[in-house]
Amino acid sequence: MAELPLRVILLGCGTVGSEVARALSDPDRAARLADAAGGPLEVVGIAVADPSRERPGMPAHLLTGDAATLVRDAHADIVIELIGGVDGTVPLIEASFESGASVITANKALLSTHLRRLSSMASDRGLDLYYEAAVAGAIPIVRALRTSLSGQRLHRVMGIVNGTTNFVLTTMTKDRADYADVLAKAQELGYAESDPTADVGGHDAAQKAAILATLAFGQEVTDADVPREGIEKVTAADLDAAARAGHVVRLLAIAERVGDGAVSVRVHPAMVPVGHPLAAVDGALNAVFVEGADPGPLMFLGTGAGGTPTASAVLGDLIAAARNRRAGTSQRPPTFDDHLELLPLERLVSAFYLAVEVADRPGVLASVATVFGEHGVSIRSMEQVGLGSDARLVFLTHEASEAAMAATVEDLSELEAVEEIGVLLRIVDGSDS
Amino acid sequence: MAELPLRVILLGCGTVGSEVARALSDPDRAARLADAAGGPLEVVGIAVADPSRERPGMPAHLLTGDAATLVRDAHADIVIELIGGVDGTVPLIEASFESGASVITANKALLSTHLRRLSSMASDRGLDLYYEAAVAGAIPIVRALRTSLSGQRLHRVMGIVNGTTNFVLTTMTKDRADYADVLAKAQELGYAESDPTADVGGHDAAQKAAILATLAFGQEVTDADVPREGIEKVTAADLDAAARAGHVVRLLAIAERVGDGAVSVRVHPAMVPVGHPLAAVDGALNAVFVEGADPGPLMFLGTGAGGTPTASAVLGDLIAAARNRRAGTSQRPPTFDDHLELLPLERLVSAFYLAVEVADRPGVLASVATVFGEHGVSIRSMEQVGLGSDARLVFLTHEASEAAMAATVEDLSELEAVEEIGVLLRIVDGSDS
Numbered sequence: 064m065a066e067l068p069l070r071v072i073l074l075g076c077g078t079v080g081s082e083v084a085r086a087l088s089d090p091d092r093a094a095r096l097a098d099a100a101g102g103p104l105e106v107v108g109i110a111v112a113d114p115s116r117e118r119p120g121m122p123a124h125l126l127t128g129d130a131a132t133l134v135r136d137a138h139a140d141i142v143i144e145l146i147g148g149v150d151g152t153v154p155l156i157e158a159s160f161e162s163g164a165s166v167i168t169a170n171k172a173l174l175s176t177h178l179r180r181l182s183s184m185a186s187d188r189g190l191d192l193y194y195e196a197a198v199a200g201a202i203p204i205v206r207a208l209r210t211s212l213s214g215q216r217l218h219r220v221m222g223i224v225n226g227t228t229n230f231v232l233t234t235m236t237k238d239r240a241d242y243a244d245v246l247a248k249a250q251e252l253g254y255a256e257s258d259p260t261a262d263v264g265g266h267d268a269a270q271k272a273a274i275l276a277t278l279a280f281g282q283e284v285t286d287a288d289v290p291r292e293g294i295e296k297v298t299a300a301d302l303d304a305a306a307r308a309g310h311v312v313r314l315l316a317i318a319e320r321v322g323d324g325a326v327s328v329r330v331h332p333a334m335v336p337v338g339h340p341l342a343a344v345d346g347a348l349n350a351v352f353v354e355g356a357d358p359g360p361l362m363f364l365g366t367g368a369g370g371t372p373t374a375s376a377v378l379g380d381l382i383a384a385a386r387n388r389r390a391g392t393s394q395r396p397p398t399f400d401d402h403l404e405l406l407p408l409e410r411l412v413s414a415f416y417l418a419v420e421v422a423d424r425p426g427v428l429a430s431v432a433t434v435f436g437e438h439g440v441s442i443r444s445m446e447q448v449g450l451g452s453d454a455r456l457v458f459l460t461h462e463a464s465e466a467a468m469a470a471t472v473e474d475l476s477e478l479e480a481v482e483e484i485g486v487l488l489r490i491v492d493g494s495d496s
Numbered sequence: 497m498a499e500l501p502l503r504v505i506l507l508g509c510g511t512v513g514s515e516v517a518r519a520l521s522d523p524d525r526a527a528r529l530a531d532a533a534g535g536p537l538e539v540v541g542i543a544v545a546d547p548s549r550e551r552p553g554m555p556a557h558l559l560t561g562d563a564a565t566l567v568r569d570a571h572a573d574i575v576i577e578l579i580g581g582v583d584g585t586v587p588l589i590e591a592s593f594e595s596g597a598s599v600i601t602a603n604k605a606l607l608s609t610h611l612r613r614l615s616s617m618a619s620d621r622g623l624d625l626y627y628e629a630a631v632a633g634a635i636p637i638v639r640a641l642r643t644s645l646s647g648q649r650l651h652r653v654m655g656i657v658n659g660t661t662n663f664v665l666t667t668m669t670k671d672r673a674d675y676a677d678v679l680a681k682a683q684e685l686g687y688a689e690s691d692p693t694a695d696v697g698g699h700d701a702a703q704k705a706a707i708l709a710t711l712a713f714g715q716e717v718t719d720a721d722v723p724r725e726g727i728e729k730v731t732a733a734d735l736d737a738a739a740r741a742g743h744v745v746r747l748l749a750i751a752e753r754v755g756d757g758a759v760s761v762r763v764h765p766a767m768v769p770v771g772h773p774l775a776a777v778d779g780a781l782n783a784v785f786v787e788g789a790d791p792g793p794l795m796f797l798g799t800g801a802g803g804t805p806t807a808s809a810v811l812g813d814l815i816a817a818a819r820n821r822r823a824g825t826s827q828r829p830p831t832f833d834d835h836l837e838l839l840p841l842e843r844l845v846s847a848f849y850l851a852v853e854v855a856d857r858p859g860v861l862a863s864v865a866t867v868f869g870e871h872g873v874s875i876r877s878m879e880q881v882g883l884g885s886d887a888r889l890v891f892l893t894h895e896a897s898e899a900a901m902a903a904t905v906e907d908l909s910e911l912e913a914v915e916e917i918g919v920l921l922r923i924v925d926g927s928d929s
Contacts, residue, residue: 086790202794213812338778340777355808357804358634360797360799362798363795364794378647379645382646395819
C-alpha cells in the first residue's frame with residue numbers, strides 16, 4: 064500500500080528555506096528523505112514576504128504572502144518555520160500547534176525566550192517541536208542533549224557557537240592582523256554581516272547559550288539571563304600574549320554547574336589551553352564541548368551556519384517529525400526542574416588575563432599592582448612591553464572572583480597613569496578534558 | 497496514575513554491565529533515568545557466568561547463571577546484552593526478540609556480522625535494536641547516523657575508533673619512544689590488553705568500520721569484508737618523518753564512496769595532515785569524522801572505552817528504547833540498498849609513505865628507485881638517513897594504485913640490498929575538511 068504523503072509547509076524561503084525546498088523537490092533527494100522518513104513528504108505551501116518576486120526553481124503556485132492563512136487552512140502535518148524574529152513568528156507557531164501540526168524551527172531568538180512555553184504547548188497536544196538548526200547549524204548537538212545524554216548529569220556545556228567571531232579570532236591569530244582589518248575581510252567573504260553587532264557583541268552566542276543551558280540542565284534560561292561580552296576589544300597583541308602562555312582565544316558560550324544547586328550561563332572571550340579540543344577549532348567552524356561524570360568529555364564539531372548545512376539539520380528534524388507523525392507519537396519534551404539558581408556573573412571565580420596600557424614612567428607598575436592587591440587579586444605573571452612613551456602591561460592572575468576583578472578594573476581606570484584598559488579574558492579550566 | 501516500571505534484564509555484569517546495574521539501582525540516577533525515559537525502569541534479572549561469586553552492591557536474588565531461561569521467562573520489556581562474543585549471544589538475542597523484548601547491545605563482534613539480520617528480526621516484530629555502545633563508547637555517532645544524518649548522502653566516515661592504538665601512537669610521538677616500550681606502558685596503565693592483538697592488529701577497528709559503513713551507506717558490510725593493517729610496524733622514526741611532512745599518524749577506520757556505485761571500507765594506519773580535526777585527537781580518545789555534501793564536515797569526539805563512558809551510551813539507548821516501548825513504537829531500522837559494490841583494496845588510489853632499510857652503498861638508491869618506476873609509482877620526495885653501514889630511505893609518493901604499490905613493496909623485498917621494509921602508510925586527503 065502506497066503511503067499518503069505528509070503535508071509540509073514552509074514559512075520563509077531565504078537561504079535556508081530555499082535549500083530545504085530544493086531538497087524536497089529534487090527527485091533523488093526527495094526519495095532519500097522519503098526512505099528515511101518512512102514515506103513521502105509533500106510541500107503544500109511556502110509563505111514568503113513577496114510572492115510576486117521571481118524565484119527560479121520554486122513552484123509559483125505554492126507561494127503565498129499570507130503565512131497566517133496558510134497555517135490555518137493548509138491541514139499541514141509539519142510546519143517548518145524559517146522566517147526568524149520573535150514577534151511575527153510566535154503567533155504562527157502557536158497557530159501551527161492549534162491546527163495540529165508539528166513544528167520545526169531554526170529560530171534561536173524565538174527559542175531563547177519561548178522554548179519552555181512552546182515545548183509544553185506541543186507536548187500538550189502530542190505534537191513535536193524540533194529545533195536542531197537553532198544551535199550550531201549542522202551539528203546534531205540538540206538531538207544529543209535531548210536523547211543520548213538526557214539521562215546524564217552534565218557538568219558543563221561549552222561551545223564555539225558563532226562562526227563569525229571564530230573566523231575573526233583565528234584569522235587575527237594566523238595573519239597577525241588587527242580586529243578591524245579582519246572584520247572587514249570577514250564581511251567581504253560573507254562570514255560577517257554588514258552590521259556585525261549581533262555576532263561580535265556575543266548576542267547570537269548568548270541566545271544559543273540559553274538554549275544549550277535549558278536542554279543540558281532542565282532549567283529554563285532565556286537570553287536575557289545570559290551576561291555577554293564580545294570580542295571587539297581583543298587585539299593581535301592579546302592573541303600573541305595568550306599564545307606565549309600556551310592558550311588560544313575563543314568566544315565561548317558556557318553553561319556550567321557551580322556546586323550542587325546553581326548554574327552559570329555566560330558568553331565571553333576566553334583563553335583556552337592549546338591542548339583542549341576546542342583550541343583546535345579554526346575558522347568559521349562551530350564546536351560544542353560537553354562534560355559529564357559518566358560519558359566523560361565529548362565534543363561535536365561542524366559547520367555552524369550557511370544554507371545547506373543549516374538545511375541539513377532542518378531535514379534531520381523533518382525526518383524525525385515525519386517518523387513520529389506516522390507512528391502516532393512525539394518526542395518527549397525537555398523536562399524542567401527549576402530548582403537550580405542562576406548565578407550572577409559576579410559570583411563566579413576564575414583566573415584572568417588583563418592588558419593595561421600605561422604611561423611608561425617609574426612607579427606606575429607599583430601603583431597598578433597595588434590596585435590588584437587592594438582587591439585581593441593575586442598576580443600570577445606580568446609582562447611589560449614598551450610602546451615608546453607608553454607601556455603595555457599584561458597580567459595573568461590566580462583565581463579571583465569576578466566581583467574582585469571588576470572592582471580592580473574599575474579602580475585601574477581611575478588611575479591617572481592608565482591610558483587604556485584592554486579586554487578581560489577568563490582562563491578556561493581544561494582539567495576535565 | 498503511577499506508571500508501571502518497564503522490566504529490564506541484564507545479560508553480563510562485567511565492567512560495563514555492573515556500571516549499568518549501579519546506575520539503575522542508585523536512587524538519584526534511577527530517578528533521573530526514569531524522568532528521561534518517561535517512567536521507572538526495574539532490573540528483574542542479571543545473568544552472569546558465576547552467580548555464586550560475591551558482587552558487592554549487586555542484589556544477589558537477581559543473579560542467575562542461566563541466561564537462556566532468564567530471557568525466556570522474565571517477561572522483559574528490554575534486554576541489555578553485555579556478554580560479548582558471537583556464538584553464545586546470537587541465540588540469546590533471537591530469544592529476546594521472540595519473547596517480545598527490545599534489545600540493547602554493545603557487542604561490536606556480533607553486529608559486524610549480524611546487524612542486518614537482527615535489525616530485520618527486531619523491526620518485523622515492532623521491536624528495537626539499539627547499539628550505540630558498540631562503536632566509539634560514549635560518542636553518540638550511531639544515533640547521529642541513524643537519525644540526524646539518515647536522509648543525507650554521505651561521502652566518507654573516517655574514525656579513530658580504537659583507543660589503545662591511538663594512545664600508543666600519540667604516546668610514541670610525545671615521548672619519542674618505541675612501539676614495544678609504549679605498548680608495555682599501555683598494558684601497565686590498562687589501556688591495552690595483555691594480548692593486544694585485536695587492538696594493534698586493527699581487528700577491533702575493522703568491526704567498528706563494518707558497522708559504521710553499514711549505517712552510513714545502507715550497504716551491508718561485515719568485518720570479513722574489511723581489509724585491515726595494524727600499527728605493529730610503525731616506528732618512532734616513521735612518526736618523526738610524518739611530522740616533518742606536516743602529518744601525524746593515526747590508525748583509521750575508513751568507509752567512503754568511490755565514484756557513484758562503490759564503497760571502500762578498510763582499516764590501516766594513515767598520515768593525517770596536522771590541520772585536520774582528527775590530527776588533534778590525542779591519547780585514548782576516539783573521534784569519528786563524517787563528510788557529506790550538505791552537512792559539510794562533522795566530527796564527534798569522546799571517550800571510546802571504559803565502564804562508565806560505555807555504560808552512558810547503553811543508558812542513552814535504554815532511555816530511547818523505554819520511550820518507544822511506552823509509546824508503542826520502535827525506531828525505524830537502517831534501510832539497505834545493496835546496490836553498492838564493495839571495492840577491494842587493490843582498486844584504491846592514494847599517496848603513500850614507505851620506509852625501507854637498505855645497505856648503505858653506491859647504487860642502492862638507484863635500484864630501489866627503479867622498482868618504484870617499473871610499477872609506475874611516482875616518487876614525490878625521498879629522505880635518506882644513515883644508520884652506520886645501513887641507510888633508511890623514506891619515500892613519499894604521488895597518487896598511485898594500491899596494486900602498483902603492493903607490487904613495488906613485493907619487488908623491493910626481493911632486492912638483495914633491502915634489509916627491511918617498514919610500514920606502508922596511506923596519506924589521507926584532507927581536502928574535504
